[in-house]
Amino acid sequence: MTEFLTACRAALGDAYVLTADAEMAPFLTDWRDRYTGRALAVLRPASTEQVAQLLRACSTHGVPVVPQGGNTGLVLGSIPDSAGTAVVLSLARMNRIRALDTVNRTITVDAGCILQTVQEAASAADCLFPLSLAAEGSCTIGGNLATNAGGTAVLRYGNTRELCLGLEVVTPQGEVWNGLRGLRKDNTGYDLRDLYIGAEGTLGVITGAVLKLYPQPKACITALAALNSPAHALRLLGLMQDHCGASLTGFELMSQYCLRLVAEQFPQLPQPFKYTHGQYVLLELSSSQSEAHAIELLEASIGAALDSDVIEDAVVSASVAQSTGLWQLREHIPLAQARAGKNIKHDISLPISRIADFIALTDAALASAFPGCQLVCFGHLGDGNLHYNVAPPAGMSDIDFLANQDAINRIVHDQVTAFDGSISAEHGIGALKKDELAHTKSALELQLMRAIKQALDPQGIMNPGKIL
Amino acid sequence: MTEFLTACRAALGDAYVLTADAEMAPFLTDWRDRYTGRALAVLRPASTEQVAQLLRACSTHGVPVVPQGGNTGLVLGSIPDSAGTAVVLSLARMNRIRALDTVNRTITVDAGCILQTVQEAASAADCLFPLSLAAEGSCTIGGNLATNAGGTAVLRYGNTRELCLGLEVVTPQGEVWNGLRGLRKDNTGYDLRDLYIGAEGTLGVITGAVLKLYPQPKACITALAALNSPAHALRLLGLMQDHCGASLTGFELMSQYCLRLVAEQFPQLPQPFKYTHGQYVLLELSSSQSEAHAIELLEASIGAALDSDVIEDAVVSASVAQSTGLWQLREHIPLAQARAGKNIKHDISLPISRIADFIALTDAALASAFPGCQLVCFGHLGDGNLHYNVAPPAGMSDIDFLANQDAINRIVHDQVTAFDGSISAEHGIGALKKDELAHTKSALELQLMRAIKQALDPQGIMNPGKIL
Structure with missing residues (x-):
């Protein structure tokens, strides 16, 4: 690995290849402080070309890569596992607004731009970038794209997917795909953009994007x-x-x-x-x-x-x-x-017409299995998206309650499946819901996803252990 | 091939396996009457299960499949080539409205439904299905999805892609992927839906879809x-x-x-x-x-x-x-x-901010190369989509003029590329623009597309010679 780290240092300079435990620590623990992984190094590139150089080194040496934006994900998608063989590739230094076109109503940004920075740049040009969510002061647009983030404005403006016109992606082999198109219509072959969006960094590294802007409401x-x-x-x-x-x-x-x-x-x-x-x-x-x-x-x-x-x-x-x-x-x-106190969270979506029945039946199933448990149910009803969280009955300790996590997930997710819903509406799969995904998706759908993964990342170095 | 046709007849009944030239003729010539291909047979399934049976037979016998909806495409995407070894798979008999949910605002349809039938079913339920285009009385929703059709309502409601929540697809191996989800948010793995949309039948056969409905404007x-x-x-x-x-x-x-x-x-x-x-x-x-x-x-x-x-x-x-x-x-x-008379058509899109300059420079380049030629320029300006058509100078015969087709395409498409535009905004690539696609896309993008094609259709039986 010395040779690999030497190549990384040659690409970035010593200051941006972190290997000391104290320096790496903030990049290794998840937002909700539930898991800490280990890494060979944390790499902090400042340009797309540097990302490409790093990916070529990773590919040559077979080093797994965990792309990371603001590390605000909720499903353990942006931190490495405990093996210590992967590098974290932090995009945080890539934070330039590259261009803003008020007539085309587009903004072109580095993946490491903080969401709020993008909102503010749009606002300064009397435009609206509508993506809005709790972590907007810390999360990056690259992470929003990799997870197809939702939030509170989806009802009118759609998910991150619908707000993106073009992408720049570095492949696992270290090549740069320039798909930075600012076009509302483009039917020239397969929709690579939407394949990378929501893939949680398992197919390549998003380094830049062209995003849609809207007129500011009065x-x-x-x-x-x-x-x-x-x-x-x-x-x-x-x-x-x-x-x-x-x-x-x-x-x-x-x-x-x-x-x-x-x-x-x-x-x-x-x-x-x-x-x-x-x-x-x-x-x-x-x-x-x-x-x-x-x-x-x-x-x-x-x-x-x-x-x-x-x-x-x-x-x-x-x-x-x-x-x-x-x-x-x-x-x-x-x-x-x-x-x-602790609670067991579910980020689910349902056909809007079935939400009332879902809530009634699932509340009843949980009350029957865990008498006295509290349902903290709220969410983006206009999108069919509920945050359906389960808190312990009064008097039960967090530890006793969390011992039931798998059983509670089973009840909720089986109801979600019975109502033709999704077990992850806006947070993604990451490492946390990988087993649940395998449980709820058809064998054919999993096989199609694996075929795509194998086609684009045959070495399997991109964010291993996430989604699939 | 006798064995193959026997399997098809066993699946559909004799009446729906057409092999006589006169019966096949309407399925073999394109909408603009520019090309007539040849086929081994025209297959007319009535259900998803029949499509799956046919695809299994095609896979077993290595028979190429050309899916066809209303056959109204403009880029030779839904007719076979002249080899006569392929079958045309017509979805026209699969024309049921499967379900309409006014609370979820979704309609679930067979792929062979005529677009106008979908519009009318929505309207009867006091809803709007906004996709609207010239061929709406003949084209099918499966073809609209396969080509990601545009039309006149994209400015507000998006392309067909944005109007689709879920798909049912039969794979080249004859398996049925049930992705008929009616969800506004669903972040559970790779976006297979958007991969099949716009793939022009080269990755699988779309047999059903869940589409978004909107409130009728007052x-x-x-x-x-x-x-x-x-x-x-x-x-x-x-x-x-x-x-x-x-x-x-x-x-x-x-x-x-x-x-x-x-x-x-x-x-x-x-x-x-x-x-x-x-x-x-x-x-x-x-x-x-x-x-x-x-x-x-x-x-x-x-x-x-x-x-x-x-x-x-x-x-x-x-x-x-x-x-x-x-x-x-x-x-x-x-x-x-x-x-x-004849004219040379271009279905292009551009960043909206660059349209005026594009028109001025391209008009001038054509006027210089072909003095007196007439520019018929109109289109969906709000989407950056122009139908930029070139008609002959007064007095020039169609034949003399069409001899310049390649040179005129070169001038227009090179300007499109220089202005960061697309050579196909809403019509797709088909067989007609395949060479232009190879000319205008990067080697890496073509390679990524080929990798996906190889992963999902390793036998290469799905609509060969289209797009790639």
Whole structure:
């Protein structure tokens, strides 16, 4: 391996080939602090050409490569295993905005750009880059692409996949594919772009991307609706989409238990309703016209929902501060959960029409198997995406509860499969859900994926042990 | 081959294995009547299971398979070559709407469904399936998916790729991949769906799909703007998107020469402007609220465009009939071209910001090489997609003119490449543009495509001679 590390140092300079344990440590432990791997080295290239040189060295010496962006993933996809034979390839130094074209409405960026930096660069040019998620201050666009990240704006703007027009990728053999196209239509052969997106670094290293920009909305208005059940929330979704079309840019479900948890852990946050209700929906409307138009449209829609008994109550934000306050309730759910103790998380999606039945049946199955367990169910209902998390019954220790993790996953994921859903809506598979993937996918689909992996990475050096 | 045909007849019944020349003829000639291939047989399965049986027979006997939908393709992608060793696999009998879910807003269909049938089924459920293109009365959804068809609604709703949530595909080995998921978010491994979409039947046979539906807009208003140049049209596009956001659902450019051609060939169509202008843009606005809202928004936007000298004149449709009349001008351009004689077609896309320069430089290069040639330039400007067609100088015979086809393609496609564009925006590659693809793609991209082809179709029986 001396020869390999010498080649890496020749490519990057000594300062960017980390081998000391203390220097490597931040790159080896996952975001949720559940696992620490080992590595031969952490490599910190500053350019696509350097990435290509490193990949050629890895290929020559058969060294496994774990690409890493902001290391904010939730499924152990961006850290190495415990073998200590792999290198971590950190893209964090590749953080240039390469170009911004306001007429084509595209921004071309290095993969290591922080998501928030991309949002801000777009905003400075009076454009919107709509991808938005909790880790946006730390995650990189390369990681967003590798995991096809979702977030809160998918209802209107799609996942990261839908926001990307072109990619630059370094292959496992160290060649650079320049697919940095800024085109809305391009039917010239196989869709390599979408193959690399969501592949979690197992087919090559994304080093750059052309992303779509949108006009900034003139106004953005938020409301919180109180209603009886998930079925009512689905009726509200249909009603809002019929009334507002593409102006509906957010639709987040939160159960009564979620808001109670937030109230307990963060009593300083204002709670908008006097009485408790079964479910809550956070609505966001954007208008390309004016704030007055957004308010008029939102109030008319909410009026219709009240008139038809779809909702029980609602508050509409009268200011940016109030809107921020409503979003804070939603954003504090994961924080409140973390403060309250351990829980077993599921990032699932379902056909929207089947969500109410899924929740009812899965809640019942869990209550029967684990009496007293608490369901922390919230998520991007407009995308069919639930964060369906299970917390221990009052009085049970975290350790006792986590001993049931496999049994609880089995119940939830079998229900997901029975309802034609997905066991990973927006977080990916990584190492964490690899066994669950093998359990839920057909043999043929796994075989097709393996054939593609073998075709593009015959040495198997790209992010081994992830997905497949 | 007797054994092979016996297996096909056992699978389908004799009536659906066509081998007589007269019966096969309609399946062997392309839509534009430029090429007639030969086939061993035309196979007409009625179910996915029958397709799988046929593919197993083809695989066993090494028989090449040419999948075919409505056979409306423009690049010789759905007909066999002249060898006579392949079978045409017509999906036309597989034309069931399998399911429609108004809450999930999805429709599940057989691949052989006519596009218009899908549109009508959606409409009957008060939903919109937005894919719309000239051949919609004849083309099938399987062909739309295999070619990732575009059309006139891409600006708002995306290409066929963006309208598809799930696929059912029969592999070249005759196995059925059930990827019929109706999910907006699903990050569980490689994106097989997008690999099959746009692969033009070279990786497997699409037999079914889950497609996205949208709420029906409450109103749809059309206008025709007259303006000076493509650069002005781009300014108008930016202005309209800023004012109208997602309500802007159509933006079609037509040059003066295009409308003159339509006026000459179809004098019965009303021409809305008294004076001629350099360029015209057909605008369409949809509103989820009301017709009054759409008219108000369109008139305000057009007013702003007039005030800032972006446009010279405009008419807004005051009725459905007038709106239809404006769209007819656009839709009659290809028909007028066909009546006027032969022309050399280019289906190209460019970064939107570079379109004006592309048109100016390419017009000049062609005028210099072929003095007097006529440029018939129109298309989906909002998607960066031009139909940039070249007609002969007055007095030149079609035969003399078509002798220059390769030289004209070279000039146009080299300019496309220089402007970072695509030589096929929405029609695909087929057999017609295979050599141009090899000319314009990097060696690495071709190699990656070949690796995928080899991985999924190692026998090379799927639609040979297309794309690669």
